[in-house]
Amino acid sequence: MSILSRLFARSRKSRLTIGILGAPNAGKTTLANRISNECGNGEPLGVVSPVPHETRECSALEHCVISDQNGSLDLTIVDTPGIATSIDYREFQQHGLTRQDSIQRAKEATRGVIKAIQSLDKMDAAIVVVDAARAPFDQINWTVIGNLEARRIPIIVAANKSDLADADPELVKETFQSDIIPISAKDGSGMNELYGSILSVSGM
């Protein structure tokens, strides 16, 4: 091990709270569940659904352990509700929900968005999950990234759904002018690179 590596290993945090943030239906809960399955106790953090705002509460999973040659990192993963600027209950009706259920879901979704915004202050680092198959990318991603930068919270941009034919991770990179990790939370591709990035930010 080089001197530099040993210094880096010594300065690296042993515990990290990392938030998973982004727009609705970007694949945040799918990613959280995969991390739990690969590094935690395997318990899913939430239900995955094509209906937007399925996740309406922040949920955390402690003691997900990832490691490299420099040691281990004990992660607390926080899955957050999708952040949006509008909630239209009629969108839920299009997914087959009754009007009453749709309005109830919309009310819970507005509270979920507030909780997601407020969770920004409680994170050591964040994974911003962008749906790489849905360009133009949601403006909310810039709001989230801007707020994380203002709080000096290290960010990893994950270009999710890279397994889809329409996905364009290069466009994500170009758009956000940032290093990105192409992943598929669904099939697991890119996860080792993502864990490598998490280990890197823990040394910041």
Add this chain to the structure above:
Amino acid sequence: MNCMEVSYRFQECEVQKVDLRINFVTENTTRKMNSTQKCDFIISKLKEEAAVIIEGGLSPEEEAALIEEAMTQIDHQEFLGYKILNPAPLRMREGLFSHKNVKMTVVAPHNYEHLSIALV
């Protein structure tokens, strides 16, 4: 309030015509407002079905505050939130030979489906 309201009509897509009211808020005006006042002003205009262009733009923290405030005010009938756009800064003439880049934030009612097409 030092803001200018303009109304115009534009052809949207092929057949649908939409009235779009825009409030242009100068940097001089927003400089005198704190974050809460900006959010209240923007949401009051959104509830009047008008878009707001803010010279100087909103900071990321103000954008987050606007989201939080809007979420508390969504009534699931009339007000359902908004759309936001931060176009590339505009290069504006400052003096005879000088220019400056001015950031703008555009906030519009949530049902302005073609905001980016209309304003960028």
